[in-house]
Amino acid sequence: MSDKTRIAVVGFGLVGRRHVDVVRSLPDLELHSVVEADPSSAAKAAELGVPVYGSLAQMFDVDRPDGVLLATPTPLHVEQGMLCIQNGCATLIEKPISVTSGEALQLTRAAELADVPLLVGHHRRHNGMVQAAKAALVQGRVGDIRAVQTTCWFYKPEYYFDEAPWRTKKGAGPISVNLVHDVDLLRHFCGEVLSAQAVSVPSRRGFENEDLASAILSFESGAVATISVSDSIVAPWSWELTSRENPRYPATSESCYLIGGSEGGLSLPDLRVWAHEGGPDWWSPINAQTLAHDMHDPLAAQMSHFSRVIQGVEEPLVSGLEGLKSLEVVEAIARSAESGRAVTIASMDRLSQENQKEAV
Structure with a gap:
């Protein structure tokens, strides 16, 4: 019997294939199987030399892995996650955790009651640049965080939508x-969000969803963040094009996060910390130092962490609850953009509770 942690990957699309490659590259992990309902994708997965199942239920009927990674479309996450939990199998769900926070609450509660580890694939937290930035913020290198500017602009080509028509739908x-x-x-970086005020613009391509949105987030700490996202803007300012996480994206030397504090400023992912000589004073010279960071694949780091959580030696870095809280903020942004009014996270939490009760 193998001493390796056996991981099953559900979904053999673009994301699932990356996770399969990661699992196969790590010496302490073993690819248990692939679950893929699409016949053509399943045929490609069969070339890996591991069992390929048409459904999760079929896999569990045959053999239970140590952990399951769900890389399937978001609407499938809750049903599949529940099946994993019912089988006592540790689960790592690609982000977002679910379509709605009400569903996420149902899923996280089920995992908690069953004492089954539930993680969400916000892999950026495992990036060495993010870890170095977080450490600098905790150490007070910028003082109190006052404001953050975040840009997420890129252009998704037509074939991106042609190969998966669900990407054109509302939501x-x-x-x-x-x-x-x-x-x-x-x-x-900043802690919990209190409220969101947002606007969005309908898709120029005629899709059911938006293609541009901007939001102002207010945090419990008193910090304020502005964030803008678009999948129809040609620009170098996005995590995808600046972080060098995924070699499929052309790399730029720009940054997409600007974090302003009472003692200094930090840009990311270039990890430059700016501060005035002799203390804050706009008349004095300002200089930058570049932080050192570990150069590792965040997806590999996330998978190794998942293995250690399965073994019981680490607690989840991004738990189901963390995924739920981030989803609540995204929902608040969407509701604010639709209504034109500020939406509090407390109201989103109440909505989650009500939705969960209706689902029971």
Whole structure:
């Protein structure tokens, strides 16, 4: 019997294939199987030489892995996550955790009651640049965080939507699909969000969703963040094009996060910390130091962490509850953009509670 942690990957699309490659590259992990309902994708997965199942239920009927990674479309996450929990199997769900925070609450509660580890794939928290930035903020390198500017602009080509028509539907725009990454990092850096005020612009391509949105987030700490997202703007200012996490994206030397504090400023991902000589004074010279950071694949770091959580030696860095909280903020942004009014996270929490009661 293998001493390796056996991981099953559910979904053999673009994201699932990356996770499969990561699992196969790590010496302490073993690819248990692939679950894929689409026949053509399943045929490609069969070339890996591991069992390929048409459904999660079929896999659990045959053999239970040590952990499951769900890389399937978001609407499937709750049903599949519940099945994993019912089988006592540790689960890592790609972000967002679910379509609605009410569903996420149902899922996180089920995992808690069953004492089954539930993680959400906000892999950026595992990035060495993010870890170095977080450490600098905790150490007070910028003083109190006062404001953050976040830009998430890129251009998704037509074939991106042609190969997956669900991406053109209502609820599948950049607010829900892309912004959840940045919201999670903002919470990681600044703490919990109190409210969101947002605007959005309908898709110029005629899709059912938006293609541009901007929001102002107010935090419990008193910090304020401005965040803008679009999948129809040609620009170098996005995490995808600046972080060098995924070699498929052309790398730029720009930054997409600007964090302003009472003692200094920090840009990310270039990790430059700016401060005035002799203390804050706009008349005195201002200089930058570049922080050192570990150069590792955040997806590999996340998967290794998942293995250690399964083994019981680490607590989840991004738990189901963390995924729920980030999703609540994204929902608040979407509701504010639709209504034109500020939305508090407390009201989103009450909505989650009500939705969960209706689902029971």
